[in-house]
Amino acid sequence: MGQPGLNRRQMLAGLGGLTIAGSFGFAALGTGADALASGARTRVRYWNLFSGGDGYNMVSMLDAFREEHPDVAVKDSTLQWGNPFYTKLAMAAAGNRAPDLGVMHLGRVTGFSPGRLLDPWDVGLLAKYGVREADFNPELWRRAVIDGKLYALPLDIHVQLCFYRKDVLRKAGLLGSDGRMISPASADEWFAMLEEARAATKKGLQTIGLWLNDQNFQWWFFVAFYTQLGGTWFDEARTEVTFDTDKATQVLEFLRRHITDGYANPNFGGGAGAEQFINGSPFAWEGNWSVPVFDTAKVDYGATPLPPVFGRQATHAESHAFVLPHQSGRGGAANEGAHQLAAYIVKNARAWAGGGHIPAYTPILTTPGYRKLNPQSEYVSAMDHQATEPKVWFAGSTGILAQRIGPVIVSSTMGSAKPDAAARRMKSALTGLLAMKNPMDGKTAAQGGAVA
């Protein structure tokens, strides 16, 4: 390289000095580059966990809001779905750096320490922006109220569905006269359908994708089928586990059989199931959020609630809701902006329904535009037989319950544990959880830990 000239050296030193000075200046200022660039308008920081199609729908709704309300600057951030999101949200609230608005699964609200990590909604302010209790399913609203205060503003209901390819099922003779999948009345009927569908499937594709090694999906499917069997979790007082290991074994054997009979390939156990479905695999059990994915891929498909193989309808359901993460100085323009934004999105959730979700704001459901949506209209009935997790502090999407039990279900589905042994392990895990104290208030589920 040769001897660097003095000038170059001086220049480098000067540049270095500037960088160092600049860095310390920045650090002292303490805000990100983005906040500096943004003007003095009301700034609403909004965190969500919506990826894929949901992400695009949310962004387009935000853009519509921005257009109508140029005085409110919305800074939206999408974080990794599931526990990473809840971890970040909780840590930000605990560190008093929470965003102005957040999204959560309704089932997680009780365990998220309302009052400590969450602030209640100002119902009057919501009404000012046009959102009232009367516009919601009363049951849904009730779940969002804790200690008489509203801690979550429901946005939707979302369910687990059985997606099917009409082209393949037609060939296999599994479509009814209405062009929809015929509904199996028992597990044997269901596997007979799979057998026929397999014969009509292209070589190299699996018959059904059901997230074999995903602890969340397996848990959701389990909840659905266990509910179909009429299984329960705990008694009313939350002091005793009423989990029925025989019923659980039945469900676990049912899930496992998809692999042992060769309908599901463990190599496509995760998100690859959707890719297989797009390529011609006849079935995929997915959340309703896959609707836009399959729409975009121009697949000829339909979607029904998970098949009632144990005699009665029930499919797993959860709900997205807006929350106000705890800020010690909550109030002012940013807080009002958060109310305004949340109200706007809840009321304009028609676009959200495009993502497959059932809007929580009931006036939308009766609009002609919503009724025309397909396959949404095919599975809207799922609303009426929801299978939900037990209402305890450790439940809710990707909550402690799912974390403890999900892996046990996966181990059975994947074949590394026998179904009956797994069912017993589930029961002992439930017993352990019931005795566990909610870390946020030191109470067990029986002591009413954070449950209103």
Place this chain on the structure above:
Amino acid sequence: MTTTSAETVIVPARARTATESATARRKQGFQHGGWFVAPFLALFALFVVWPLLRGLWLSFTDANISGEGASFVGLDNYREALQDDVMWEALGHSAYFTLLVVPCITVLAFLLAMLAHHIERGKWLWRLCFFAPFLLPSTVAANLWQWLFNPGTGMINHVFGIDTPWLTDKAYAMLAVVLTTLWWTVGFSFLLYLAALQGIPGHLYEAAKLDGANAWHRMVHITLPMLRNITGLVIALQILASLQVFDQAVVMQDFGPGPEGSTRTFVQYTLEEGFTSYRVGYASAISIIFFVIIAAVALARMWLLRNREEGGR
């Protein structure tokens, strides 16, 4: 050979008679050095000592993430930890990872260093190639390999014409993390070996050659013994770093615990308990347990070093 070592600094011998006052001044110059260490000690006290003590205190409480309302629970957390299967499994995963990574990295780093050392042309190029992955952030390396291991669209199965469920099967998931780690971090140990190889005095080899030793003998009788110290260092550093594995494992499994929890490492479990389950007290207790394990490994190494009489330093 790496930097100007202190020995090469030539000291201008000043002929000066040390008067009494000069001696005093000289001594004074080295007195009251507290101010030199004060800034470091302040930071060290705040961010190392205090968290350690705080963690110890929290481990006896049921503290939660909100930072309020903790009460003393004695040894409950430790009692729970000893019976916590998930914790032991996580410890097992970290140990398994360490067991696989450490020997592989050590051998591979040595071989790469030998290769780079003996090729006469383009030394800088080999160094660059083998070391470049280490310059990537862990998360980038992990994302990259997650992509390479991806079923269907991934390059690895495609290139080798296999159909291995790297990321979705518990038999392979940790192996995938290990392979990623090898690629990503072997460059560091490689550099250490390379530096050590270059530091072996050439005359040793010349003398051996004169005695008629062939290449194999020279390696067994000169190179390997001369590298003993550095090998000890590489192994020790790798053990300590590998036990603390976290980044690659979580990123490759999208922040989950991997198939059937098979890539959940100890560090990951402490963070899950602390930040996902909000049980700061319990997380502190298992952190302290982990600290004791790490400290034991470090102390064992020091003890080994002290007990070994021979060795360059």
Place this chain on the structure above:
Amino acid sequence: MSGAAQIPVRPRRAWTPSQIVLTLLGTAVSVVFLSPLAWALFTSLKSETEAVAVPPRWLPREWTGQAWSAIFENGNITNWFVNSLVVSVCVTTVVLAVSALAGYGFARTEFRGKGALMGVVMAGLMVSPAVLGVPLFTTVQQMGMVDTYWGMILPQCAPAAMVYILYKFFQGIPRELEEAAFIDGAGRWRVFFTIVVPLARPSLAAVGIFTFIASWNNFLWPYMVTNNPDLMTMPNGIATVMNSYGIQWAQLMAGGLMAGLPLIVVFVFFQRQIVAGVAHTGLAGQ
């Protein structure tokens, strides 16, 4: 450095058979090492649909910069880049200043409790955010520094290892130099800055380089202490925010290269110093 000096004349050796074999072997291994990076680069130049095509192809059928322009338009990447720079520069500066002073203080000066303090610092080698992350977070939380630059920077600024390395180095400097200066009447601080620091420049460079690399690539602590995507550093943002959009591999690879390339480019230019730095700091643990 002295490696070149040891052999004053280095004749170009002939291509002996063993050299040919070794070079071929080296080339093969290098290809294996670099191919993941090449794969990342090519993926980043594909469209998102082509990136997930089955079976995968090495080269894009259609070369496109859409992934690169997308990550720049999105804006997050540039924010994170600035954040990474701010954090790494501050950490490196503070670490250099603080550990040079402390290394010298422990090596040369006398004060009460020095031995005990040195022992405590050595014990500190065993503490890292990986080991005591949760208590460290609660400490920083108490100080109100969650989601701030200082919260990211300061806990990275107490590396006992760097103090130890410089301590070893300062111990190796002959005392006579400083003594002579003292006798000449120079103050302690002047001796430190005009005699000791210039002598220690190679060691300081090593510590600085190593610290910068470690800080630029640090994931765990920034991951714990920042939740606000505006304040995230590159490794953290890429892992926790970019991943959240699902399978956008072309963009993810472009972002990853953005995070990794600066150090690799710097490495190409300052290879000698960096190799010396890493080897020196590593070897000092002996």
